[in-house]
Amino acid sequence: MDLSLYAREGEREFVELTRSFVRKSVQPLFGDNAPDGDLGMVPSILDTAFEVGLAASPHSGMPGFEYGIWGTSADNPEGVRLSAILLSVVAEACPGIAMNLHVQGLASRIITSSKGSFPEPPVRVATALQEGHTLPGFRAVLGQGRGSDDGIGTRALPTEKGWAITGTKSFVYSMEKADAFLVFCRIEGRSGKEDTGCLLVPADATGLKLQDIGGRTGIRACRLSHLILKDVEVSSECRFLPADDFPLMGQALCLHWLGISAMAAGNASGALKAAREYAATRYQGGAMIEEHPAVRKLLALSEARVEAAFALLVQTCSFAGGNTDFLRRCAIAKLMTTDWAFSAVTDALQVFGGYGYMEDYCMEKRLRDAIVLKSAAGSRNYLEAFISDAARGEI
Amino acid sequence: MRRENLDFQARVDALRPVNASKHLDFFGKLLMDNREMTIWEHDTRLLPAGARIWRRRAKDFARRYIRPDAARADSRPREYDPRPIISQAARKGFQTLLLALPLGTAFPGSYFLKSASFQVAVVAEEFAVESGGIALLLMAHHLGCAPLILSGHTPTILRHLLPLYARTLKGKPEIMAFAITEPGAGSDVEETEGGAKARLVTTARQVDGGFVINGRKCFISNGALADKVTLFAKLEGEGLESWTCFLIEKGMEGYSIGRQEHKLGQRASDASELILDDVRVPNRNVVGRLRSGWANNRNVLNYSRPVVGAMALGHARGAFESALKFCRNTMLGGKRLIDYQDIQIELADMIVKLWSARALIWHSCSQFRCYQSASAAAKVAASDISFEVCTKALEIMGDHGYLESSGAERLWRDSRLTQIYEGTNQINRLAVIEHQWVEITAGSDDRD
Numbered sequence: 001m002d003l004s005l006y007a008r009e010g011e012r013e014f015v016e017l018t019r020s021f022v023r024k025s026v027q028p029l030f031g032d033n034a035p036d037g038d039l040g041m042v043p044s045i046l047d048t049a050f051e052v053g054l055a056a057s058p059h060s061g062m063p064g065f066e067y068g069i070w071g072t073s074a075d076n077p078e079g080v081r082l083s084a085i086l087l088s089v090v091a092e093a094c095p096g097i098a099m100n101l102h103v104q105g106l107a108s109r110i111i112t113s114s115k116g117s118f119p120e121p122p123v124r125v126a127t128a129l130q131e132g133h134t135l136p137g138f139r140a141v142l143g144q145g146r147g148s149d150d151g152i153g154t155r156a157l158p159t160e161k162g163w164a165i166t167g168t169k170s171f172v173y174s175m176e177k178a179d180a181f182l183v184f185c186r187i188e189g190r191s192g193k194e195d196t197g198c199l200l201v202p203a204d205a206t207g208l209k210l211q212d213i214g215g216r217t218g219i220r221a222c223r224l225s226h227l228i229l230k231d232v233e234v235s236s237e238c239r240f241l242p243a244d245d246f247p248l249m250g251q252a253l254c255l256h257w258l259g260i261s262a263m264a265a266g267n268a269s270g271a272l273k274a275a276r277e278y279a280a281t282r283y284q285g286g287a288m289i290e291e292h293p294a295v296r297k298l299l300a301l302s303e304a305r306v307e308a309a310f311a312l313l314v315q316t317c318s319f320a321g322g323n324t325d326f327l328r329r330c331a332i333a334k335l336m337t338t339d340w341a342f343s344a345v346t347d348a349l350q351v352f353g354g355y356g357y358m359e360d361y362c363m364e365k366r367l368r369d370a371i372v373l374k375s376a377a378g379s380r381n382y383l384e385a386f387i388s389d390a391a392r393g394e395i
Numbered sequence: 396m397r398r399e400n401l402d403f404q405a406r407v408d409a410l411r412p413v414n415a416s417k418h419l420d421f422f423g424k425l426l427m428d429n430r431e432m433t434i435w436e437h438d439t440r441l442l443p444a445g446a447r448i449w450r451r452r453a454k455d456f457a458r459r460y461i462r463p464d465a466a467r468a469d470s471r472p473r474e475y476d477p478r479p480i481i482s483q484a485a486r487k488g489f490q491t492l493l494l495a496l497p498l499g500t501a502f503p504g505s506y507f508l509k510s511a512s513f514q515v516a517v518v519a520e521e522f523a524v525e526s527g528g529i530a531l532l533l534m535a536h537h538l539g540c541a542p543l544i545l546s547g548h549t550p551t552i553l554r555h556l557l558p559l560y561a562r563t564l565k566g567k568p569e570i571m572a573f574a575i576t577e578p579g580a581g582s583d584v585e586e587t588e589g590g591a592k593a594r595l596v597t598t599a600r601q602v603d604g605g606f607v608i609n610g611r612k613c614f615i616s617n618g619a620l621a622d623k624v625t626l627f628a629k630l631e632g633e634g635l636e637s638w639t640c641f642l643i644e645k646g647m648e649g650y651s652i653g654r655q656e657h658k659l660g661q662r663a664s665d666a667s668e669l670i671l672d673d674v675r676v677p678n679r680n681v682v683g684r685l686r687s688g689w690a691n692n693r694n695v696l697n698y699s700r701p702v703v704g705a706m707a708l709g710h711a712r713g714a715f716e717s718a719l720k721f722c723r724n725t726m727l728g729g730k731r732l733i734d735y736q737d738i739q740i741e742l743a744d745m746i747v748k749l750w751s752a753r754a755l756i757w758h759s760c761s762q763f764r765c766y767q768s769a770s771a772a773a774k775v776a777a778s779d780i781s782f783e784v785c786t787k788a789l790e791i792m793g794d795h796g797y798l799e800s801s802g803a804e805r806l807w808r809d810s811r812l813t814q815i816y817e818g819t820n821q822i823n824r825l826a827v828i829e830h831q832w833v834e835i836t837a838g839s840d841d842r843d
């Protein structure tokens with residue numbers, strides 16, 4: 001009932017390190033009465049994550065450069081699987097903290113795996129993929145977009161020194177003190193794969209504004225904003241190109257979807273463990289409620305879904321590589337695991353009866369986090385269309 | 396637009412059933428329902444006159460009074476003062492719907508041909524479209540009044556209910572709550588077999604002129620706010636079969652409010668612990684006969700579950716309406732979201748589910764008496780559908796769905812409670828099947 005069971009010899013120490021980080025740093029977050037914990041503690045928790053090497057960074061001087069979540073060691077299926085496992089362990093305690101580590105690792109991975117000559121990489125980064133209501137479609141991701149309608153409206157105009165970027169990227173998850181953003185945009189005057197660019201924009205660049213998104217239901221420990229770019233000038237060194245043939249946006253989406261799947265599964269596994277414990281102690285109907293078939297059914301279905309999510313996730317990781325097949329598989333993983341995880345959480349909450357609806361046992365928080373993971377970064381309809389396009393493209 | 400497109404659009408228009416029906420004969424036209432009206436209006440016209448009037452009034456009230464308060468009551472429940480909206484609802488007759496005119500405000504036709512719950516359920520849906528918390532605030536009052544009526548005890552009705560209704564009709568409402576749940580007995584006070592093994596603490600000891608009650612109740616909706624509570628206690632030395640309903644009044648010595656819960660949704664109404672420490676209750680505050688509490692409680696649940704189902708339906712309808720608006724207003728790839736077939740199918744599925752829930756709810760309170768199996772079935776179906784539809788509504792909006800500004804997010808949180816209270820949906824399923832425990836032959840086709 002734990003994704004860490006999929007960790008191999010040699011990987012266990014990373015799991016233990018992560019567990020210890022969770023115990024010492026993440027769990028104290030939930031000491032007071034606030035429904036999402038004391039969010040004022042998040043910056044120091046993230047500082048610790050950098051210190052212990054759990055947070056990756058594109059900066060080679062940082063401890064997590066190689067073995068942090070989505071660090072450079074995640075360049076093969078084993079490394080990808082290990083990062084997914086670590087992410088799920090953190091998410092079991094708090095998906096919001098996990099989201100911080102995930103988006104940091106994701107942007108780091110794009111930078112370190114691509115051809116780019118940025119002289120002094122930033123320490124904290126995030127990725128800006130989405131615009132408006134949804135992510136770009138399958139063809140746009142592969143650089144086969146249809147122009148204005150494909151979901152990439154942000155434009156980079158060539159200037160003397162580099163590029164001037166204008167547009168709005170929506171729903172960007174990032175650490176509170178991000179130094180820079182990887183912005184995916186259309187490069188004016190280029191065509192085909194060349195026309196989609198990935199540019200590093202420093203957080204303090206003139207013309208860049210972060211717009212607060214307002215109240216939201218879950219994953220509140222991670223900042224969420226829209227990036228508004230108005231003639232933001234960046235130097236020509238700020239552009240990153242894929243090291244191989246597979247577009248950077250495709251790579252980014254693969255890891256993004258896997259990461260969200262891992263967090264959803266971790267959150268669900270935490271909910272299930274809590275429900276099992278509760279069911280063994282709550283007396284009702286003349287017995288501990290774990291004895292009642294109605295409760296056993298809830299727990300069994302929840303467990304089946306968590307296990308199915310783990311299995312699909314691990315299987316998807318085994319296909320890791322820069323190609324459309326992996327991209328399609330990651331979309332499937334996101335579609336199914338977040339759905340299973342959501343059902344597992346709501347069933348686990350039901351085991352608590354009225355107490356599940358109250359803030360005390362954190363089950364309501366798990367439900368709020370689960371719906372965000374389900375809806376974020378590609379809704380069900382978007383993913384279905386994406387998978388269908390990808391499957392047709394393969395034939 | 397290109398010429399072929401124009402031609403195509405013209406043909407599509409001509410083929411729309413409403414236009415194509417021009418070619419039918421007079422009687423053919425008469426037999427085809429082409430009225431341009433919303434589903435809401437269609438359904439409203441199905442109702443008997445009295446219920447129809449309340450449905451329209453409730454929608455209007457919800458938009459004018461509940462909508463402006465909804466977000467604030469959710470985000471700052473402790474600062475929200477519910478009294479003004481309760482008074483307003485009382486003045487408009489929404490708080491006295493459990494009795495027919497002239498004693499209450501329900502229309503006699505629908506009251507006697509359907510059940511006392513029917514008009515309340517119709518109103519509950521409309522209120523819940525705007526806010527689960529405010530809907531609960533107003534509906535929990537009916538739940539608190541129900542044992543007074545369903546006790547069937549004329550002195551109770553004359554002494555307590557009629558004066559309360561009279562004051563409410565004059566615009567001085569008294570707020571009621573209903574208290575059965577105890578920390579150690581939640582499902583057990585809602586289910587027959589569990590009841591037989593229940594560990595109850597709230598106990599009434601008979602003394603000269605009345606009873607002394609000790610114990611605790613928890614999760615009571617409007618518990619802190621209520622002026623009066625219909626509260627159930629076992630008699631000293633006996634079990635659940637001795638349950639008796641008492642009318643507890645604010646200010647009685649030894650009666651206090653304990654912990655107030657922090658909950659996921661439906662926040663405008665408090666969920667509170669009631670503490671009874673040697674509370675002396677006079678004989679006149681015994682509701683119905685001694686030991687009639689268990690039967691009364693079970694029947695209250697029969698009458699209230701369709702209303703909970705209707706609230707669930709309201710949350711889902713509200714979330715659906717937000718999603719529909721979003722799909723109409725959001726452009727993707729040069730088209731509105733609603734112009735995509737996959738989105739149309741999702742939205743249609745939601746409509747199908749909402750409609751089936753409404754049909755079952757209206758069916759479940761379509762007889763003078765509410766029937767346990769039908770009431771529990773309506774509550775289970777509507778609340779499961781509600782949470783499913785609310786979740787779909789959020790999903791269809793993608794990242795916008797989980798923002799507080801989406802309109803659907805709050806209702807999604809509100810909706811989840813309907814699968815839990817008035818008995819979890821697991822316990823309600825047991826209530827559905829209870830009638831099948833033994834073979835009943837009346838009305839069966841089985842001739843052996």
Ligand SMILES: Cc1cc2nc3c(=O)[nH]c(=O)nc-3n(C[C@H](O)[C@H](O)[C@H](O)COP(=O)(O)OP(=O)(O)OC[C@H]3O[C@@H](n4cnc5c(N)ncnc54)[C@H](O)[C@@H]3O)c2cc1C
Binds near residue numbers: 616
């Ligand atoms: C916000 C809110 C408002 C409420 N308002 C009121 C109110 O106004 N008045 C009032 O009296 N109560 C109220 N309640 C209480 C509500 O009705 C109970 O929470 C509900 O009946 C479940 O009881 P429980 O919470 O004790 O859960 P439990 O009974 O502890 O149930 C836990 C789990 O065990 C299962 N279970 C328990 N017993 C059995 C069994 N015998 N067989 C199979 N499965 C079983 C349940 O289905 C559930 O999944 C409210 C609750 C909430 C959350």
